[in-house]
Amino acid sequence: MPYQEDLETAFVELRRKVFEERDYYWVHKGDPWPESFEELWADEIVQEAGTHSILDIFRIIGPDDDPDDNTLEPVTEDEALRVLGTAKLTRAHVPEFEAFAYARWQGRCAVLHDELGEPREIYFWGASGD
Template sequence: MGASGWDYAVPYQEDLVGAFEGLRRKVFEEREYYWGPGADWRPEEERLPWPETMDELWEHELVQHEGTHSILDIFRIIGPEEKPDYCTMKQVTDEEALRVLGTRKPTRAHVPRFEEFDHWRWYGRCAVLHDDQGEPQEIYFWGYSGD
């Protein structure tokens, strides 16, 4: 199938981890992810129902290998000093934003340039987006996952 790019924006809140976890819950509850065992291309008698919990989702071997092609494939946000690892997400630092975008306060207008930040498969990034007055407005999450 190949990896898929995904992105989401949520209203700004100071608790980055809380925003991340809330977004993951929303994506799961609204079924906004790839569920291979229940995919339309399977014969109807072979399709499995959508999982009731995230634990149930990740118990399935197909999901473990192919992922969900969504933010559900990311399990935690790492700190600025940590090295990116499989299934992690890292926030864009002020220094990184300044180097890549020329500002410490990215706006929605900068989003098309986010591809210039370091990124790999099975790894996510996030950044706080600001309004024209420099006030935080949204948290933007993006990445690539799935096989």
């Protein structure tokens, strides 16, 4: 996602985009796609199997919160420095992001910077679904 200061706005925009573009796993092949998030998550099979996308993440947690199912944990500058040796992550660091801890049904995100150290993107990753 393009960088913006408000992480919540970027998160909501990404979820909307993925939903509208149907860029997620829909368990009912051949059936109509849901018209709303509420309709999507009312489906018991979706609740169990997930969508294999950012739609399986419901909220962003803060640095003092413990990660839990369906949460998104931003990488802090301190964590980036400790794990990858820099507080200013770039696209070149993305292949190394598996070094940041996360579990199934959880997501992470990190601000990516350009060569001048300016924030340019927010990168989201994680694992969900069965």
